[in-house]
Amino acid sequence: EPEVTQTPSHQVTQMGQEVILRCVPISNHLYFYWYRQILGQKVEFLVSFYNNEISEKSEIFDDQFSVERPDGSNFTLKIRSTKLEDSAMYFCASREIGGAGETQYFGPGTRLLVL
Amino acid sequence: QKEVEQDPGPLSVPEGAIVSLNCTYSNSAFQYFMWYRQYSRKGPELLMYTYSSGNKEDGRFTAQVDKSSKYISLFIRDSQPSDSATYLCAMTMSYITLNQGGSEKLVFGKGTKLTVNP
Numbered sequence: 001e002p003e004v005t006q007t008p009s010h011q012v013t014q015m016g017q018e019v020i021l022r023c024v025p026i027s028n029h030l031y032f033y034w035y036r037q038i039l040g041q042k043v044e045f046l047v048s049f050y051n052n053e054i055s056e057k058s059e060i061f062d063d064q065f066s067v068e069r070p071d072g073s074n075f076t077l078k079i080r081s082t083k084l085e086d087s088a089m090y091f092c093a094s095r096e097i098g099g100a101g102e103t104q105y106f107g108p109g110t111r112l113l114v115l
Numbered sequence: 116q117k118e119v120e121q122d123p124g125p126l127s128v129p130e131g132a133i134v135s136l137n138c139t140y141s142n143s144a145f146q147y148f149m150w151y152r153q154y155s156r157k158g159p160e161l162l163m164y165t166y167s168s169g170n171k172e173d174g175r176f177t178a179q180v181d182k183s184s185k186y187i188s189l190f191i192r193d194s195q196p197s198d199s200a201t202y203l204c205a206m207t208m209s210y211i212t213l214n215q216g217g218s219e220k221l222v223f224g225k226g227t228k229l230t231v232n233p
Contacts, residue, residue: 004158035221043159043203045220056218091158093221104221106151106158 002026004107006092012113013082021077021110023092032075033093033104034067036060043091049075082114118142121204121224130233134191138204138224141185145206145222148180150189153201153226162202163189194231201226 005024013019025032034046047057049067066078075094079086089111093104121138128134136150147166151159163178165171165187171178177190187206191198204224 006158031219033220042225043205043221043223045222048219056220058220089156103161103164105161108158109156111156 004092004094004105006090006107006110008110009108010111010113012115015084015114016081019079019082019112021079021090021092021112023075023077023094023107024073025075025092025094026096026105027073028096029094029105030097031055031095031104032067032069033095034077035091035093035106036088037091037109038088046077046090079112082112084114087112087114119204119206119222119224122227123225125228125230127230127232128194130194130196130231132194132231134189134194134198134229134231136189136191136202136204136227136229138187138206139185140187140206140222142206142222143182143185144208147207148178148187149205149207149221150176150178151203151205151223153203155201159203159205194229196231196233199230201228 007022032049035043036046037043045058047061047067048055064080068076089109091109092107095103119140149164150162152162153159163173165178165180168180168182175192179188203226205221207221208218
């Protein structure tokens with residue numbers, strides 16, 4: 001069964017450093033998302049991406065964040081200057097064209113720890 | 116009022132019990148309702164989704180949506196120890212609303228941690 005994959009599974013970084021989280025969405029999916037989950041809290045929406053542009057972003061997704069689809073298979077989330085409060089589990093999700101959000105499939109996540 | 120509310124539990128039941136998990140919401144624009152299962156330190160796994168009001172059954176799982184009460188439920192029959200996980204409700208606006216400037220982001224509940232004891 002096709003699945004969303006994410007790398008790395010864990011990343012530890014120093015405050016102020018840049019990190020890039022990578023995702024490979026399901027191959028025929030065209031809508032891509034990033035969510036995050038701070039330990040013990042809700043899964044929160046960060047950004048949605050379609051047709052090589054951001055379609056929606058939350059207030060969390062400030063200028064420190066960016067997303068990119070550098071090629072036909074990868075989808076990345078970059079945090080330019082990490083802060084302690086960026087420590088969280090980051091999930092990539094994707095869905096196929098047509099239908100609504102009910103078909104968002106999530107990857108296993110990247111656990112980011114900012115020291 | 117929080118957009119989606121879910122009792123975090125924890126909920127502990129014996130094997131074979133019927134489990135009832137619930138969420139309430141405040142935004143009447145939500146049209147799609149999902150239940151995800153999340154094992155510790157893993158990604159949410161889609162279990163079921165329902166469009167608008169009504170029931171949907173899949174094996175031991177039944178999802179119910181009551182839009183008039185803004186209340187959704189997930190029932191698990193004959194619960195198994197392997198069902199032990201955190202169950203997240205999530206919801207989003209309809210595709211029509213999306214085309215009219217709505218949102219397709221999933222809004223999650225906090226999750227209910229379920230333990231099924233053998």
